[in-house]
Amino acid sequence: MKNKIVGIIFLIISINIYSQQSKIGKADREYDKFAYVDAIKTYESVFNSGYKSIDMLQKLANSYYFKADLQKAAQWYFELFKLTKDLEPEYYYRYGQSLKGIEDYKRADEILSVFNENSGNEIRAKLLLAQKAYLLDIEKNSGRYLMQNTSINSEKSDYGTTFYKNKIVFASARNSSVLGNTKHSWTGESFTNLYSSILELDGNFSFPKRFEKKLSTKYNESTPVFTKDCKTIYFTRNNFNNGRKGKDKNKITLLKLYKASLERGKWKNIIELPFNSDQYSVAHPALSPDEKTLYFASDMPGTIGNSDLFKVSIELDGTYGKPINLGNVINTEGRESFPFITSENELYFSSDGHPGLGGLDVFVTKVEKNHRFDDILNVGEPINSSKDDFGFIINNIDEKGFVSSNRDGGLGNDDIYQFDEIKKIEYNCEQSLFGLLMDHFTGAPLGNAKVLLSDISFNIVGEVVTDLNGKFRFGMLDCNSRYYIKAEKRDYDTYEISAFTTNQTKEIFLPIRLEKTIQKIKEGDDLAKVFTINKIYFAFDKYDIRADVEADLAIIMNIMKEYPTIKIDVRSHTDSRQSDKYNNILSEKRAQSTIAWLVQHEVNPSRLTGKGYGEIQLTNKCADNIECTEEEHKANRRSEFIITSI
Structure with missing residues (x-):
């Protein structure tokens, strides 16, 4: 009888384990298809029944992280870290970002310091080390905007605004589609369509209406941008055109950029851009002031992180050049997306790889004439919050603009906020660095030695020779940056050291001691x-x-x-x-x-x-x-x- 009872118990346990594993297998398949809403339901159900594993908690926390629900992500990363600390550095980064999402910046910095120690040569780690006082820098740039929610928001997601004549055009998941109430498995909401609202002279908005049904499909359309003559539109859409849905090798429908032209009041000739692919996403277009360059976000080959910013030339004959990655001054191993170029050639974009307040933050830099970028600056509060802040646009004439965010207090998942810029951001904070080169053991100055200065990407940006007193100087360096200094002298070992510049204009002193490579010593010497x-x-x-x-x-x-x-x-x-x-x-x-x-x-x-x-x-x-x-x-x-x- 006893053996029979034990057998029954074993059978019940086996059935339960098999049932849980079956559910997890189903959730894993949903997770792999980015169906995070369904995956979350299953993972949480299994967890509440008493089962948990490292892999399951990783995917559960990631699901919330990718859905931009940082509060829930922090909760499940906490459970994951209770189970094990032996995790890849990326999980420390995501946990740190999620903690910022609940404004636990002290704990976030502790977790991110572990990420720094274990992340090797990552750009994000270098930026965190170079900008240890990032919260003070953000505070300096804060308070430059007056911002409020808009009347165009719905209880669903509304985001990605652009200017069009006397209107604004944006993406919305509000269900007014004649094509049915199809839900997106990533967000659990309806697919988005483009809507427009007239911006009245008194600052009020008309009731949003579908922008152009010809541009709508049963999948997502979002983030449009128009040429100045308002006759050409670039926009983002799922990989669907002329009734055909494209999929990648994992059978996932990704994003592509499309173009349409206005003819006799109707948008026609909808074509996808030639650098699209079924195997990667291309999204969120932005035009340079001269409309000769198209900026966008993508995870195409050559991408540094989850998504990078690229640019491509628009030729006179309407063809396009080869997409160019904007490089690791802009791009990190995280997400860089939603570019916008002002009439003053400022590039605004959103990133979770540069140090910020949590989730995606809005950053700005100047595009210089040599195609290099000025300081990368966090625009501060209230534009940025502990949640995702993105889709920043501004009219430089009246200094009015819009930004999208899923911050607390909104009406829907993502809301559109309007703002007035009351103070311009300050660029060109510069510092000078000088130092003294000495013998390691004696402290004697070392003249006629070469000192090299490199930026965060190890590109040499300066070279000097020490004077007879061992002194050297590099003038006018960027603030909030990390540099590498290498000192070389004959008969001495080469020495390298890093230095950090802050956002204060001042001089930095750096003493360096070199050790002799070979000392000719023999018995009997003193x-x-x-x-x-x-x-x-x-x-x-x-x-x-x-x-x-x-x-x-x-x-x-x-x-x-x-x-x-x-x-x-x-x-x-x-x-x-x-x-x-x-x-x-x-x-x-x-x-x-x-x-x-x-x-x-x-x-x-x-x-x-x-x-x-x-x-x-x-x-x-x-x-x-x-x-x-x-x-x-x-x-x-x-x-x-x-x-x-x-």
């Missing part, structure tokens, strides 16, 4: 002479190590650590005052106190011998009964460090 170290002098009638000579003894200590096979004989001496017997005892004590100091500082005593020589090896004329100055007597009160074995 280490102090070989390395040009100040002699270790003693006070009159004293044998204790004075504080002012400890630095010189530390050089001896470092040399012995650098050359672990060297053995030395410490030979201590006195001046001629006092009797021979007294001086022999005193010098012996000086030798032993010198040895004791070295042993105390981790030099193996087996490598040290010592002897006191009293006054029998004077360095000058100051023998018995010879009148000498105190300085002349001092020259005889010394210790020597003679090499006995190499």
Whole structure:
């Protein structure tokens, strides 16, 4: 009977385990198809039944993270980290970002510091190290906008605004489609269509209406941009055109960019751009002021992170050049998306890879004439929050604009906010860096040495030669940046060090010590002479190590650590005052106190011998009964460090 009961219990447990594994398998398939809403329901149900695993919690937390629900993501990453800390660095980054989403910045910085330690050569880690005071920098840029929610929002997602004549055009998941109430498995909402609203002179909005049914499909349309003549539109749509739905190798329908032209009041000639692909997404177009360049976001080959910003030239004949990645000054291993170019050639974009308040933050940089970018600046609050903030646009004439966000207090999942910019952001914060190059052991200045300066991508941006006093200077560096300095000199080992600039205009001093590559030493040499170290002098009638000579003894200590096979004989001496017997005892004590100091500082005593020589090896004329100055007597009160074995 007992065996029968045990068998029944085992059978029940087996059925339960099989049932849970079956549910998890189904949820995993949904997760792989980006059907996060359904995957979440299953994962949470399994967790609440008492089952949990590292893989399941990773996917559950990721599902909320990718849905931009950072509060729930933080909750499930917390459960994951309770189960194990042995996780890939990316999970530390996502957990840190999720903690920012609930405004737990202290804990977020602690988690992100672990990410920094384990992330290797990642751009995000370098940025976090270079911008340790990022919250203070964000605070400096905050308070420059007056912002409020708009009347065009619905209880669903509304986002991605653009200017069009006297209207704004945006994407909305409100269900007014004649094509039915198809739900998007990623968000759980209806697919988005383009809507427009007239922007009245008094600042009010007309009731939003479908922008153009010809542009609508049963899948997502979003983030449009228009040419200045309002005759061409670029917009984002799922991979669907002319009734055909495209899929990647995993049978997922991704995003593409489309173009249409206005003819006799109707949008026609809907075509996809030639650099699209079924195998990657291309989305969120933006036009340069001269309309010769199209910016967009993509995860196409050559992408650094989850999505990068690219640009492509628009030729006079209507063809397109080859897409160019904007590089790792802009792009990180995270998400860079939603570009917008102002009439003043400023690039606004959203990122969760640059240090921010949580989720996607809005950043801005100037596009210089040489196609390089100025400082990457977080635009601060209230544009940015602890949630996702994106889709920033602004009219430089009246300084009015719009931004999208899923922050707390909104009407729908994503809402559109309008703002007035009351103060321009400050660019071109600069610093100068200067330094002193010295010998590692002696502190002597090293002239005629080459010093190289590299940026965060290890591109050399400066090269100088030290003067006779070992001094060097680099002028006018970018603020909030990390630089690498490399010093080179003949007969010395090359040395590299990093330096950080903040957002304060000032000078940074950087002392650098170089070690000699090869020291020609032999038995019988005095280490102090070989390395040009100040002699270790003693006070009159004293044998204790004075504080002012400890630095010189530390050089001896470092040399012995650098050359672990060297053995030395410490030979201590006195001046001629006092009797021979007294001086022999005193010098012996000086030798032993010198040895004791070295042993105390981790030099193996087996490598040290010592002897006191009293006054029998004077360095000058100051023998018995010879009148000498105190300085002349001092020259005889010394210790020597003679090499006995190499």
